[in-house]
Amino acid sequence: MFGEDGQRYLDFTAGIGVTSTGHCHPAVVDAIAEQAGKLIHGQYVTVRHRPLLDLCERLGQVLPAPLQSLFFANSGSEAMEAALRLARQATGRPNVIVFHGGFHGRTVGAASLTTSSPRFRTGYAPLMSGVHIAPFPTAYRYGWSEDAAIRFALQELDYLLATVTAPEDTAALIVEPVLGEGGFVPAGTAFLQGLRERADRHGFLLVMDEVQTGFGRTGRFWGHQHSGVEPDILVAAKGMTSGLPLSVMATSEKLMAAAPAGSQGGTYGGNAVACAAALATLDVIEREELVANAARQGRSLAEGLKRIAADHDITGDVRGLGLMLGWEFSDAQGQPDPATVLRVQQAAVTEGLLLQIGGPLRNVLRLLPALTVNDDQVDEALRALSRAVATATGQAHADRREERV
Numbered sequence: 001m002f003g004e005d006g007q008r009y010l011d012f013t014a015g016i017g018v019t020s021t022g023h024c025h026p027a028v029v030d031a032i033a034e035q036a037g038k039l040i041h042g043q044y045v046t047v048r049h050r051p052l053l054d055l056c057e058r059l060g061q062v063l064p065a066p067l068q069s070l071f072f073a074n075s076g077s078e079a080m081e082a083a084l085r086l087a088r089q090a091t092g093r094p095n096v097i098v099f100h101g102g103f104h105g106r107t108v109g110a111a112s113l114t115t116s117s118p119r120f121r122t123g124y125a126p127l128m129s130g131v132h133i134a135p136f137p138t139a140y141r142y143g144w145s146e147d148a149a150i151r152f153a154l155q156e157l158d159y160l161l162a163t164v165t166a167p168e169d170t171a172a173l174i175v176e177p178v179l180g181e182g183g184f185v186p187a188g189t190a191f192l193q194g195l196r197e198r199a200d201r202h203g204f205l206l207v208m209d210e211v212q213t214g215f216g217r218t219g220r221f222w223g224h225q226h227s228g229v230e231p232d233i234l235v236a237a238k239g240m241t242s243g244l245p246l247s248v249m250a251t252s253e254k255l256m257a258a259a260p261a262g263s264q265g266g267t268y269g270g271n272a273v274a275c276a277a278a279l280a281t282l283d284v285i286e287r288e289e290l291v292a293n294a295a296r297q298g299r300s301l302a303e304g305l306k307r308i309a310a311d312h313d314i315t316g317d318v319r320g321l322g323l324m325l326g327w328e329f330s331d332a333q334g335q336p337d338p339a340t341v342l343r344v345q346q347a348a349v350t351e352g353l354l355l356q357i358g359g360p361l362r363n364v365l366r367l368l369p370a371l372t373v374n375d376d377q378v379d380e381a382l383r384a385l386s387r388a389v390a391t392a393t394g395q396a397h398a399d400r401r402e403e404r405v
């Protein structure tokens with residue numbers, strides 16, 4: 001990206017994971033231009049246009065075999081609302097369980113499912129009722145092994161089901177395979193298996209929010225594929241189109257049939273130009289083998305982050321999957337250190353590198369470049385980040401000296 005002053009930036013935010021094929025990939029730009037000259041809008045309940053039909057076909061090939069019934073909307077939030085509505089419609093049960101640190105959107109229903117920051121929830125109470133919150137296995141935060149964190153989180157989930165929201169009142173568990181806004185914490189295979197097992201045992205649904213983890217971001221096409229656990233409802237958006245507004249909720253025909261006609265819908269969902277952008281994005285992901293690239297570059301980026309952490313004596317945790325990498329910072333006492341993270345992010349901008357901050361406590365640096373990122377760009381980003389960390393921690397020492405003075 002280039003600033004107005006001509007300053008060059010390496011974008012390691014990918015517009016919060018949206019520009020999966022990079023900014024303005026020529027194949028995506030051409031597909032958008034071509035479609036815009038043919039048909040921009042054709043409300044898909046009445047006009048089943050070609051880009052929509054082709055996209056259904058293509059998504060059908062990459063989605064889990066049982067999830068072939070699709071609903072298109074314009075944003076992650078809207079598709080999450082659809083998932084929530086369908087889970088209640090299909091089960092006839094009122095409550096849902098979400099997990100600490102989850103982010104599912106800003107519309108009132110989706111915000112009610114969101115616990116990654118009070119910013120998304122305050123000031124317009126009451127939120128939607130029927131939402132219960134269970135722990136997510138954030139091992140580093142607890143100072144535990146992943147196994148211990150998962151055991152604890154599943155025990156607490158069982159306790160919640162035994163004491164607060166009985167299984168027969170519970171419509172769904174709603175989870176991200178890797179916490180996104182919550183700081184890039186993978187759920188872990190055993191956790192997702194535990195959720196699947198409980199959903200099957202109690203007859204409620206497992207909804208996976210793959211808005212951030214979908215379309216190759218984690219080094220597999222879907223985030224859930226690392227675990228082998230499949231959801232009953234999958235929601236995706238962001239990386240799907242390389243930047244135009246389009247989201248999808250995928251489920252089985254049986255579950256979709258529970259939605260009365262007209263209860264799911266919207267004027268702009270399944271827009272023809274956005275569908276064309278999604279088709280071109282899928283082509284690029286396949287042709288340029290971007291899922292494998294995400295896995296490979298993710299590994300070298302993670303190694304580089306760990307080296308920088310060791311070189312600069314930073315306490316914290318480097319984690320993630322594929323090109324969804326988080327670096328959580330702690331101070332010398334092991335407490336969350338958002339101040340250093342903010343300084344690193346700001347110093348990185350000066351070094352020409354754009355990074356994101358996340359985590360409920362704002363102490364996680366998030367790296368999520370386009371899936372097209374190459375060796376040179378990873379090296380350049382790591383060099384810029386190393387300089388930014390040196391500046392930011394030097395600044396930290398200076399601040400402490402000032403405090404003492």
Ligand code: PMP
Pocket residue numbers: 016074075076077078080103104105106176180181209210211212237
């Ligand atoms: N779910 C997840 C996991 C997300 O990360 C986001 C957006 N950050 C959303 C849902 C909401 O998507 P949107 O901003 O398109 O409404």
